[in-house]
Amino acid sequence: MIDSLKKRRSIRKYADKPVGKELLNRLLAASERTQTMGNMQLYSVVVTRDMEMKRRLAPAHFNQPMVTQAPVVLTICADFNRTVRWAEQRDAVPGYDNFLSFLNAATDALLFTQTFCNLAEAEGLGICYLGTTLYMPSQIIDILKLPRLVMPVATLTVGWPDEQPPQTDRLPLESITHEEVYQDYSPNDIDRYYKEKEELPENRHFVEINHKETLAQVFTDIRYTKKDNEAMSEGILQALRRQGFLDWPKR
Amino acid sequence: MIDSLKKRRSIRKYADKPVGKELLNRLLAASERTQTMGNMQLYSVVVTRDMEMKRRLAPAHFNQPMVTQAPVVLTICADFNRTVRWAEQRDAVPGYDNFLSFLNAATDALLFTQTFCNLAEAEGLGICYLGTTLYMPSQIIDILKLPRLVMPVATLTVGWPDEQPPQTDRLPLESITHEEVYQDYSPNDIDRYYKEKEELPENRHFVEINHKETLAQVFTDIRYTKKDNEAMSEGILQALRRQGFLDWPKR
Numbered sequence: 001m002i003d004s005l006k007k008r009r010s011i012r013k014y015a016d017k018p019v020g021k022e023l024l025n026r027l028l029a030a031s032e033r034t035q036t037m038g039n040m041q042l043y044s045v046v047v048t049r050d051m052e053m054k055r056r057l058a059p060a061h062f063n064q065p066m067v068t069q070a071p072v073v074l075t076i077c078a079d080f081n082r083t084v085r086w087a088e089q090r091d092a093v094p095g096y097d098n099f100l101s102f103l104n105a106a107t108d109a110l111l112f113t114q115t116f117c118n119l120a121e122a123e124g125l126g127i128c129y130l131g132t133t134l135y136m137p138s139q140i141i142d143i144l145k146l147p148r149l150v151m152p153v154a155t156l157t158v159g160w161p162d163e164q165p166p167q168t169d170r171l172p173l174e175s176i177t178h179e180e181v182y183q184d185y186s187p188n189d190i191d192r193y194y195k196e197k198e199e200l201p202e203n204r205h206f207v208e209i210n211h212k213e214t215l216a217q218v219f220t221d222i223r224y225t226k227k228d229n230e231a232m233s234e235g236i237l238q239a240l241r242r243q244g245f246l247d248w249p250k251r
Numbered sequence: 252m253i254d255s256l257k258k259r260r261s262i263r264k265y266a267d268k269p270v271g272k273e274l275l276n277r278l279l280a281a282s283e284r285t286q287t288m289g290n291m292q293l294y295s296v297v298v299t300r301d302m303e304m305k306r307r308l309a310p311a312h313f314n315q316p317m318v319t320q321a322p323v324v325l326t327i328c329a330d331f332n333r334t335v336r337w338a339e340q341r342d343a344v345p346g347y348d349n350f351l352s353f354l355n356a357a358t359d360a361l362l363f364t365q366t367f368c369n370l371a372e373a374e375g376l377g378i379c380y381l382g383t384t385l386y387m388p389s390q391i392i393d394i395l396k397l398p399r400l401v402m403p404v405a406t407l408t409v410g411w412p413d414e415q416p417p418q419t420d421r422l423p424l425e426s427i428t429h430e431e432v433y434q435d436y437s438p439n440d441i442d443r444y445y446k447e448k449e450e451l452p453e454n455r456h457f458v459e460i461n462h463k464e465t466l467a468q469v470f471t472d473i474r475y476t477k478k479d480n481e482a483m484s485e486g487i488l489q490a491l492r493r494q495g496f497l498d499w500p501k502r
Contacts, residue, residue, distance in 0.1 A: 001252030001373055005284050005366065025424060032421045033256050034365065035380045038474055039419050046429045053431050077433075082426070083470075085436050086445050090467035095477020099484040103357075103385055107405070110358055111380075114285065114365035115256065122252055129286045129362075134354055145432045154358070168290050170283045173276060175333070178297045180304050181396045182328075185336050194337050216341035219334075223289055226346020230499045233350040237500060248481045249488060 004122040009167050011126025012066050014159030019071045019125065024158075027123065031116040040083050042105035043112050046144045048073040053143070060139040061132040061155065070157035075133070075140060076113045078105030080149040080245075096149065098248035102240060106153045113154045126161035129154065135232050137239040148244040169197050255373040260418050262377025263317045265410030270322045270376065275409075278374065282367040291334050293356035294363050297395045299324040304394070311390040312383040312406065321408035326384070326391060327364045329356030331400040331496075347400065349499035353491060357404045364405045377412035380405065386483050388490040399495040420448050 028045065036042065048054055049072055057075075058067040067073060080096040087094040095101075117127050133140065133155045140152045175185075175193035185193075197203060203215050210218050220226070240246050279296065287293065299305055300323055308326075309318040318324055331347040338345040346352075368378050384391065384406045391403045426436075426444035436444075448454060454466050461469050471477070491497050 002281050002370055005281055005370070008284050010286055025428075028428060029424045030253050030256055032424065032427070033259050035261055035368070035378075037382050038470065039421075040470070041422050041427060044427050044429060044433065046431070046433060048431060050431055079427075082436055082441075082444075086441050087467040087471050089438055089441050090465035092465060092467035092471040093477070094471050095480050096475075098477075098480050100385060100480050100487055101484075103487065104382065106354075106357075107361060107382070107385075110361040111365040111368075114362040115369060117286070117362075118366055118369050119253055119256070127286075131288050131355065131358070134351060134358075143432075144429075147433060147435055150433065170290075171292050173280045173283065176283070176292060176295050176330075177276075177279060178295060178395075180297070180299060180301055181394075182295065182297060182398060182401065184398055185333055187340055190333075190337050190340050193333075214341035214343060216338040216343035219289065219291070220338050220343040220345050224347075226344070226349075229346050229349050229351050233352075234500050236351060236354065249485050 001118060001122045005118065007167075008121050009165050010128045011159070011161045011163060011165075012128050012157075013161070013163040014066075014070050014126065014157075015162040017071070017160045019158055019160070023123070024072060027116060027119045030119055031112050034112045034115040036108045036112070037104050041108065042079055042083065043109035044077045044079040044082065044150065046075040046077065048075065056143050057140065060136045060143070061130050064130065064132070066128050066157040067130070070128075070159045072158040074116075074156045074158060075144060075152050076109050076154040076156070077146060078102060078109045078151045078153050080105050081147050084149055097244045099240075099246060102151065102245035106151070109153050113156065117156065120158060124160070125158055128157045130157065134236060137236060138242065141239060141243065146243070151240065151243050151245060169200060171197070252369060252373045256369065258418075259372055260416050261379045262410070262412045262414060262416075263379050263408075264412070264414040265317075265321050265377065265408075266413040268322070268411045270409055270411070274374070275323060278367060278370045281370055282363050285363045285366040287359045287363070288355050292359065293330055293334065294360035295328045295330040295333065295401065297326040297328065299326065307394050308391065311387045311394070312381050313386075315381065315383070317379050317408040318381070321379075321410045323409040325367075325407045325409060326395060326403050327360050327405040327407070328397060329353060329360045329402045329404050331356050332398050335400055348495045350491075350497060353402065353496035357402070360404050364407065368407065371409060375411070376409055379408045381408065385487060388487060389493070392490060392494065397494070402491065402494050402496060420451060422448070
């Protein structure tokens with residue numbers, strides 16, 4: 001697995017070849033072995049294969065072409081609904097309509113998601129993780145008919161690779177690890193850790209075509225702007241409230 | 252990897268044998284290949300090997316003995332601090348002191364965490380994931396000296412296994428998957444999906460020693476209570492505010 005991981009890249013173009021139900025179920029079932037809070041398995045997976053459903057989901061993901069091109073789209077949700085229904089049916093009074101419970105369920109869902117990614121990639125499948133799931137969750141909630149206490153947290157497009165893009169760079173290990181306590185970064189550290197990234201030809205090109213002075217400005221001014229982040233922060237909180245995860249703390 | 256996963260269980264007792272720095276670094280470096288938002292790597296790992304530091308961390312994890320017994324404790328943090336320092340040093344104006352940015356960084360951190368777990372377990376190491384990290388984050392922030400825009404989201408105790416506990420049960424795959432849209436659970440579905448879990452001798456015993464009528468009541472009344480969840484929801488929001496992740500939305 002470490003070998004497939006070392007070679008991994010996100011795949012956005014898929015061959016015209018189905019991902020069999022048996023294979024998908026085998027990988028999902030194995031992913032269930034991932035550790036989960038109190039063994040409650042606070043997640044659900046909505047499997048999209050129908051083209052009309054993919055077309056409906058696409059706008060929530062900024063119409064990235066992977067959504068309609070991939071044979072399978074998985075929307076992984078933080079899910080306390082199933083556990084709460086079980087509790088209510090067993091004369092137990094659940095208290096999971098709060099912020100901690102959302103984070104616990106989101107954690108379960110994301111750990112499960114990543115095991116699935118590791119297994120699927122080891123099997124030769126290609127995956128693209130769509131961070132857009134958190135951008136317009138209300139649209140996804142409507143399309144997939146997610147009930148109260150179910151919140152989408154991750155989307156994967158899955159298929160057989162039809163491209164082999166170059167691997168992207170990563171920061172040196174020492175820049176992401178801290179011994180015993182967090183050692184904050186000096187200006188020298190920052191220069192050293194980001195040098196390789198900033199000097200890559202594709203990143204220099206990226207700065208040029210966007211008419212920016214630095215790579216960081218491409219991130220702050222174009223890709224992930226304060227304005228968008230703030231608007232989408234409101235949207236997520238609205239969705240969490242709608243799904244019943246913010247009944248506490250009361251505001 | 253699918254083989255080590257199928258056999259996996261959380262390990263809470265460790266042999267008196269160190270986890271070498273070279274091995275740990277190799278696994279952490281490989282985990283960096285995990286997909287990450289915009290290739291920003293919005294996470295940091297604090298590595299605890301010092302016994303005094305483990306003793307200080309233990310109360311934040313309800314003094315579970317793994318924290319002091321494990322040779323290595325990893326605290327994985329959602330981290331926008333490094334990226335923001337980079338941006339500021341490059342004449343870029345960051346806008347990441349908001350709720351969406353916390354969730355994006357937490358997602359990056361949790362996906363990275365799970366790849367590490369899968370790799371470490373494939374290597375024969377034993378791991379326990381401590382969900383308690385979200386319960387008293389302020390204590391952890393103080394002990395590990397986490398700066399603004401850094402929030403602990405996961406803790407792993409890591410070592411060589413000195414026990415082989417039985418595997419825990421999992422719900423049937425059909426109970427966690429939904430075709431095309433979410434199919435809510437009927438009372439019959441709930442009975443069927445939870446039957447195996449409720450009939451396990453250890454779970455029956457669990458109900459008995461807690462003087463409860465149903466297994467679900469053990470969860471709602473003892474293990475994960477409404478009162479605790481609500482108090483800890485406040486604590487997390489306070490910690491997020493302190494770390495600068497709730498400057499938006501303004502409340």
